[in-house]
Amino acid sequence: MTVIVLSGPIGAGKSSLTSILSDYLGTKPFYESVDDNPVLPLFYADPKKYAFLLQVYFLNTRFHSIKAALTQNNNVLDRSIYEDALFFQMNADIGRATPEEVDTYYELLHNMMDELERMPKKEPDLLVHINVYYETMIKRIQKRGRPYEQLSYDATLEDYYKRLLEYYKPWYEKYDYSPKMEIDGDKYDFIASEKDRKIVLDQIVAKLKEVGKLPADWDKSTAIKLDA
Numbered sequence: 001m002t003v004i005v006l007s008g009p010i011g012a013g014k015s016s017l018t019s020i021l022s023d024y025l026g027t028k029p030f031y032e033s034v035d036d037n038p039v040l041p042l043f044y045a046d047p048k049k050y051a052f053l054l055q056v057y058f059l060n061t062r063f064h065s066i067k068a069a070l071t072q073n074n075n076v077l078d079r080s081i082y083e084d085a086l087f088f089q090m091n092a093d094i095g096r097a098t099p100e101e102v103d104t105y106y107e108l109l110h111n112m113m114d115e116l117e118r119m120p121k122k123e124p125d126l127l128v129h130i131n132v133y134y135e136t137m138i139k140r141i142q143k144r145g146r147p148y149e150q151l152s153y154d155a156t157l158e159d160y161y162k163r164l165l166e167y168y169k170p171w172y173e174k175y176d177y178s179p180k181m182e183i184d185g186d187k188y189d190f191i192a193s194e195k196d197r198k199i200v201l202d203q204i205v206a207k208l209k210e211v212g213k214l215p216a217d218w219d220k221s222t223a224i225k226l227d228a
């Protein structure tokens with residue numbers, strides 16, 4: 001049973017790579033709740049009012065996803081519960097949560113993490129982190145075109161996105177729930193370029209072999225599925 005979690009800033013390419021990777025490995029994708037998320041547009045319209053509610057919404061959906069992923073066979077998760085506190089802490093640090101909300105959030109998070117400790121499989125097998133510079137992030141956000149994420153919708157989003165990038169570096173360094181690896185999301189266009197997609201998939205396969213989650217002689221052309 002192999003569980004891969006993806007991480008990275010907004011627009012880094014997590015959903016896209018989740019789809020590519022799960023397709024390639026023949027595993028099940030778990031996507032972040034965005035288009036069906038009723039709180040997300042409310043948050044971007046009034047972040048101070050909705051930061052806590054949005055976080056509880058994401059935390060709840062991420063808890064469901066990680067529990068399902070850790071109990072079923074072979075999954076890829078687009079952003080996981082391990083990234084949740086990064087977002088909440090950043091929003092709290094810029095005054096979007098009361099001390100009571102901060103306390104309640106961390107109590108809830110710790111409760112959920114304790115539950116995961118009791119699962120037969122407790123942690124993912126690999127974290128794949130996509131790095132992007134601010135310029136790439138903005139280009140991708142514009143390309144995808146969600147109205148409420150655009151700088152033209154709210155000019156303060158520039159600070160928010162830059163700050164988010166700063167929170168990711170220490171977060172990645174500290175992350176120790178599983179082996180981890182970084183993908184250069186600035187350099188590789190794994191959407192349009194077949195060559196780049198192959199390079200990125202090869203990097204991930206090499207890491208899965210290194211951590212013993214794929215046999216050393218695994219090859220896509222002859223493989224049926226990931227090692228159970």
Ligand SMILES: Nc1ncnc2c1ncn2[C@@H]1O[C@H](COP(=O)(O)OP(=O)(O)OP(=O)(O)O)[C@@H](O)[C@H]1O
Pocket residue numbers: 008009010011012013014015016017032034078140141143144185188189190191192
């Ligand atoms: N490596 C890449 N090269 C070129 N375009 C990319 C790349 N990765 C993603 N994109 C494009 O950037 C946009 C954002 O990608 P995607 O939705 O996968 O990001 P995400 O990390 O899941 O974002 P979010 O954090 O908001 O959920 C999409 O239009 C996608 O086609």
Ligand SMILES: Nc1nc(=O)c2ncn([C@H]3C[C@H](O)[C@@H](CO)O3)c2[nH]1
Pocket residue numbers: 010032034040043051054055058083084087088091149
């Ligand atoms: N505040 C907040 N907390 C989260 O945990 C979180 N996770 C994702 N997002 C926002 C980023 C993209 O706009 C959009 C899709 O990733 O949702 C979040 N926002």
